[in-house]
Amino acid sequence: MTNPPFLTSAALAGTRHGFLGREGGVSTGIFASLNVGLGSGDDRAALAENRRRAVEAVAPGATLVTLHQVHSNIAVPVTGAFADDARPHADALVTATPGLVLGILTADCVPILFADTHAGVIGAAHSGWKGTLTGVAAAAVAAMEALGADRANIAAAVGPCIAQRSYEVDSGFRDRFLADDPEHDRFFIPGKPGHFQFDIEAMVASRLAAEGLRHIELLGQDTYAQPDRYFSFRRTTHAGEGDYGRQLSVIALG
Template identity: 65%
Template structure:
């Protein structure tokens, strides 16, 4: 059996965390690999097996906590795990409780992991373009501070995300970002007529830096361009596939 691939950030060395992709999963066919998306049409028993494998690869014995993600800027504090069918509608989680493993699911959107190792506070955020523009990373930092974290100690890592070269948007999309801040123009480059290429990873990194996070690690991994390693919603759409898998990014505190 192929082992689960756990991609780690140097900024979080020694802390249980990782960005996972397709490798090491039990799903087959369209969802082949480590599909953890409860909302996909994959076999639910296989999804649960994939989620179990993900936990064992990062923090064995931990309780996995995920969300019903809605592309919002909402962050929630996790004190105890909840059942899958009672997941809150939000896009970021933070905790200071050992033995919990926070997980966000992506398939082109930006997974961001956070840690204040001195305070013992960690967080995870799902930042699609809508959540990123709305401030989901700011909400995560604020929620961590309520648990005793300090933004001048928080480190952040950005995992596999659709890259600028793969992310075509129309001019209206770009104008929405430029209306929020004219400086956002730098995250777009010219594409075909009426379209531009958007650097979501760089935008999220800039939001983190603007919020006072001094160490932001960008892994520079393109979900769209690496079908053997990552799931991608946009790639599945372009291929006319009827569904797509989701990968998970995890962080926790040892018990």
């Protein structure tokens, strides 16, 4: 058995990390093949094996910690894993504890991995449009600082997510962002009448830069446009499928 493939970021050199896709697992059908989403209707044994394979590919021997993601701006410090039914309702997690691998699940939303290698503090965040707008990235940075990180030394990598060309929204969606800050208009370009194309990746990068991070890398991978490589909630919706898989992004100390 070969390990599932994953992408890495030069910005996170010195940490074990990886942005995995949908390849290299045991799930079948619409979940094929490395689905790690506990919230999906996939077989539980397949999910457990996929999660095991993902961790072993990137950080062998580490213990996976994930959240019950709710599109919030809540970040939590962790010192150990949670039972599947006791995962905190939050969208970012941080740690200074060796032996843990922090995991974020996505299927078009933006995974962000963070590291301050000087302080030995890492973080991971799930930034959908709500979390992007309400500041989940800022919450993650603040939680890392509480563990001794220095934001001047925090590097961040923005992983595979839906690209602007694939992310059509209506004018009401755009209006939410302009009501928060008219400057957000720069993340939208006109599409068909009454619609716009939203660049969530660029907005996440802007949010990270606004927090004082100087080392930010965007991987520039469109989850929607690569069905063989990534799960996509929007693509599944457009196809009329009843459920969808999720991919995992992970980071561990060392």
